[in-house]
Amino acid sequence: MSAWRQLTRGLRALTRRSAADQDLADEVGHFLQESEAAHVSRGLSPDEARRAARREIGNAMIAREQVRSYGWENGVEELGADFRYAVRRLGKQPAFTSVTVLTLALGIGATTAIFSAVNPVLFEALPYPRAEEILVIADHGAGDSIIDVTFGTYRELTDRNRVFDALAVLRPWQPTLTGAAAPDRWDGQRVSAGYFRVLGVSPLIGRDFLPGEDRAGGPRVTILSHALWTERFGGDRGIVGRPVTLDGTAFTVIGVMPAAFENVLSPQAQAWAPLQYDASLPSFDGREWGHNLRLAARLRRGVGIEKARRDLDRIARDRVPEFARPAWASLEKGLSVLPLKDIVTAPVKPALRAVVGAVILLLLIACANVTNLLLARGAGRRGELAVRAALGASRGRLVRQLLMESLVLAVVGGAIGMAVSQAGVRALVMLSPPELPRTGAIHLDGAVFAFALGLTAVVGIVVGLVPALRASRSDLQGGLQESSTRTMGGSRGMHASLVVGEVALALVLLVGAGLLLRSLERLFAVSPGFDSSRLLTMQVQVSGVGLDDAKRYRFLSRALEAVRNVPGVDSAAFTSQLPLSGDLDEYGVHPESGGSESPDGDGSALRYAVSQGYIETMQIPLRRGRVLDEHDTAAAPKAVLVSESFAKRVFPGQDPLGRRIQFGPDRSWDTIVGVVGEVKQTSLALNRADAVYVPSPQWTWIDSRVSLVVRARGDAAALASAVRRAVWSIDKDQPVVRVATMEALLAASAAERRFALILFEAFAIVALVLAAAGIYGVLSGSVAERTREMGVRAALGATRRDLLAMVLAEGMRLTGLGVAIGVLTAAFGTRALVGMLFDVSPLDPGTYVGVIALLVGVAILACAVPARRAARADPAGSLRSE
Amino acid sequence: MDEPTTDVIQGTLDMLILKTLSLQPLHGFGIARRIEQISRGVFKVNPGSLLTALQRLERAGWLDAEWRQTESSRRARYYSLTRTGRRELEAESADWARRVSAIARVLKTEA
Numbered sequence: 001m002s003a004w005r006q007l008t009r010g011l012r013a014l015t016r017r018s019a020a021d022q023d024l025a026d027e028v029g030h031f032l033q034e035s036e037a038a039h040v041s042r043g044l045s046p047d048e049a050r051r052a053a054r055r056e057i058g059n060a061m062i063a064r065e066q067v068r069s070y071g072w073e074n075g076v077e078e079l080g081a082d083f084r085y086a087v088r089r090l091g092k093q094p095a096f097t098s099v100t101v102l103t104l105a106l107g108i109g110a111t112t113a114i115f116s117a118v119n120p121v122l123f124e125a126l127p128y129p130r131a132e133e134i135l136v137i138a139d140h141g142a143g144d145s146i147i148d149v150t151f152g153t154y155r156e157l158t159d160r161n162r163v164f165d166a167l168a169v170l171r172p173w174q175p176t177l178t179g180a181a182a183p184d185r186w187d188g189q190r191v192s193a194g195y196f197r198v199l200g201v202s203p204l205i206g207r208d209f210l211p212g213e214d215r216a217g218g219p220r221v222t223i224l225s226h227a228l229w230t231e232r233f234g235g236d237r238g239i240v241g242r243p244v245t246l247d248g249t250a251f252t253v254i255g256v257m258p259a260a261f262e263n264v265l266s267p268q269a270q271a272w273a274p275l276q277y278d279a280s281l282p283s284f285d286g287r288e289w290g291h292n293l294r295l296a297a298r299l300r301r302g303v304g305i306e307k308a309r310r311d312l313d314r315i316a317r318d319r320v321p322e323f324a325r326p327a328w329a330s331l332e333k334g335l336s337v338l339p340l341k342d343i344v345t346a347p348v349k350p351a352l353r354a355v356v357g358a359v360i361l362l363l364l365i366a367c368a369n370v371t372n373l374l375l376a377r378g379a380g381r382r383g384e385l386a387v388r389a390a391l392g393a394s395r396g397r398l399v400r401q402l403l404m405e406s407l408v409l410a411v412v413g414g415a416i417g418m419a420v421s422q423a424g425v426r427a428l429v430m431l432s433p434p435e436l437p438r439t440g441a442i443h444l445d446g447a448v449f450a451f452a453l454g455l456t457a458v459v460g461i462v463v464g465l466v467p468a469l470r471a472s473r474s475d476l477q478g479g480l481q482e483s484s485t486r487t488m489g490g491s492r493g494m495h496a497s498l499v500v501g502e503v504a505l506a507l508v509l510l511v512g513a514g515l516l517l518r519s520l521e522r523l524f525a526v527s528p529g530f531d532s533s534r535l536l537t538m539q540v541q542v543s544g545v546g547l548d549d550a551k552r553y554r555f556l557s558r559a560l561e562a563v564r565n566v567p568g569v570d571s572a573a574f575t576s577q578l579p580l581s582g583d584l585d586e587y588g589v590h591p592e593s594g595g596s597e598s599p600d601g602d603g604s605a606l607r608y609a610v611s612q613g614y615i616e617t618m619q620i621p622l623r624r625g626r627v628l629d630e631h632d633t634a635a636a637p638k639a640v641l642v643s644e645s646f647a648k649r650v651f652p653g654q655d656p657l658g659r660r661i662q663f664g665p666d667r668s669w670d671t672i673v674g675v676v677g678e679v680k681q682t683s684l685a686l687n688r689a690d691a692v693y694v695p696s697p698q699w700t701w702i703d704s705r706v707s708l709v710v711r712a713r714g715d716a717a718a719l720a721s722a723v724r725r726a727v728w729s730i731d732k733d734q735p736v737v738r739v740a741t742m743e744a745l746l747a748a749s750a751a752e753r754r755f756a757l758i759l760f761e762a763f764a765i766v767a768l769v770l771a772a773a774g775i776y777g778v779l780s781g782s783v784a785e786r787t788r789e790m791g792v793r794a795a796l797g798a799t800r801r802d803l804l805a806m807v808l809a810e811g812m813r814l815t816g817l818g819v820a821i822g823v824l825t826a827a828f829g830t831r832a833l834v835g836m837l838f839d840v841s842p843l844d845p846g847t848y849v850g851v852i853a854l855l856v857g858v859a860i861l862a863c864a865v866p867a868r869r870a871a872r873a874d875p876a877g878s879l880r881s882e
Numbered sequence: 883m884d885e886p887t888t889d890v891i892q893g894t895l896d897m898l899i900l901k902t903l904s905l906q907p908l909h910g911f912g913i914a915r916r917i918e919q920i921s922r923g924v925f926k927v928n929p930g931s932l933l934t935a936l937q938r939l940e941r942a943g944w945l946d947a948e949w950r951q952t953e954s955s956r957r958a959r960y961y962s963l964t965r966t967g968r969r970e971l972e973a974e975s976a977d978w979a980r981r982v983s984a985i986a987r988v989l990k991t992e993a
Contacts, residue, residue: 005940005941005942005943006941009940009941023949023959024933026957026959027910027933027958027959028929028933030909030910030911030952030956030957030958030959031910031911031914031929031933033956034909034911034912034915035911035929038911038915056929057929057930066930066931066933066934067930067933067934067937070934070937070938071937071941
């Protein structure tokens, strides 16, 4: 009841203040009157009675105020008054207000944008029910490498594990939709029937795969993504049960996934079909024993990952007769088990952490700058505050008032910051490297909004508290006497230390940006092993009913011929995998006796099934022997080229030419006819060079998906449509996708580093500007305050040069201290960047020297204006100025 | 008015108001005068404190307040005790009695 009364009475007082005030006045008035009447009845004259009554009640206004100040609504009113006052004061200083607000908006906006980008990756759980139960299991390959599992291992784990509710294997699938107007290649996945159960997601309409649909020879069924369903089939619910023709075969659509379904293991996937391997594991030679599947598993409730590890160790260790294992899937090194979340985020974590660190530095610098501005302003307001204190304002009240001002600044800054972050998020998504997972989940949502709000409040208090406490501490006497800013000396030390801090933080950011920049330079200086200029690439898919290997090869040869005839094409060839495109295709190698297999027993090499002319078109240097030519046909003796590193590793100290190796599933003996230079396949930063080039017609099968490489005479990109038309002139049903120049692929291969670099550069530039502004602000304050001193010095014979040097020295002292602290901080801080650096030490002296020179140069510029002002000091004028 | 007047003992004003109103509803000045009279002029109530206390007790739900016409046909705010106010008065009086007797005992032993 009383809480209710508190609320209703308080609200009434707030909403109908004048009525409440009237009531109060009436009550006090009535009290006075009664008191007067009582005195009169005791024999005083009316005048005396009135005076007596007044004396008793004291100042009626004070009594009223005393009563009025009771109740919670009163605090609200004071807050409102503080707020209005703050807004009025800030409105009167538009320059100060806009600089402060913009600085805060930049800091808060950048931080919020970065938070919204990293939130889905670093902090949020994956969008699956009990996502922490989903694990990814992988096999151990040569050395420390982690490789995909075989279907055989999956079968054995499914049968023998005691810890999982469901397991699923998956591999990429890129079917071509035919029978429609234009051929359309989809990205998809072949999955075992339990895949969606592992993720814990069910189709929106239709049904999930049934257990058993993933057996060899099982039904041709497919589930579509929501995006594909709406774009390609207009969101027609009748799609379920209808057939679609994929790779020339009819698949029945059985379901559509919900729109919110995120497939983090293959974000591009639009369609799923059952993986129909032979569960009886007929022989070690089949695809069932290739390391070509990813394995995801959902833990049984209440089972931890450690228990799962122990169970998998047990299975790996204790072999059982029912599950024979080949040497390459012996599980001798056990299995690797990691949470799905780690698998998704691990590749980008270092970059994201570095970016988060950078934006925090930026926010700190922005806060330091605003604090400095508020401090300077607080010092100028000591007179005003002293008057208010003399009139009865308590220190708490003054602090609250000043905090309200900084909060108002922060809130306006935060609001603009939200707009900044909106733009920032869009830019981030555009800039984001392809490896960045869950970009679709990056948006401004409740969590981000709450973050921005919290950040704004914290920033408002942080930047306001020190200046508020400082300004309100001033003693009354001093404040009232003081007419101007003559004795700002007290806050000078505070200013200076904030500026030193800003310089130090800016230096850390600059060093980070510098190191990343040098890394990228070094990276692009690395030769990919071929000539990347004027090179156009695209993927051609060969699919269709009744297309056997011979027909496929004929199509590819004819298409290649047509492309070679396109005007402007210098040369052209195709390959089963394209360097720096994300392709990765490896097979085991067994050399004839005399060669050495790798000590791990897992000698594998990149397989390039190439057309004649590939080495020449790519301009991969031929070191020994010959290249593949038109004589290396299907019927000719099997010939291969190997990379230099392969030759050195497998045939150390011997002549590799003429030696023979077994490569690939058919176990035939291939003769090495040439040795070529190394090519960077996965990235410029990685040496993974062991490679074997086989003539496409001599490989066990003709690949249905090949990359065309075209060396142009002029601009490669301009040739794209002509080349595509040439391919389609042979068969218009074959999709041509992934068209890109090699230069673009090169750039994209370093996208993650570039992403971090762009952000670091942007933050570092802003930090530099803010730090320079900080130095400028402190020095101009100091010069203005010391006008008199300068005048005296000038009068006593100091030359302009002396004065200039004096101010510059002060600025350089701050800068030097900041640089010293910054260098130490950076030496530790940049360790966090090590994972992002390439061929550059985090202590790279060149970077440090360059950055220090830049920072000092900018600092000198920032000092120059106040220093010149000081040097112009006019002795007579400045002595008169007070 | 033989005895010197004094301010109400800190913390007892609420109790005195409640007690005064337990007899009949009164307006502010009435309460002040009644306390003065009953205490034979010992306690002098500060009007500001009294009105604030009335507001607080009303908010707490121990008093009800309503505007009435006085005999001189002026608006006056009359306060009356609520049921919870009565319970509070009983509790406070008991507590006060306990304290007073305790203090008296202490003073006696010292004497």
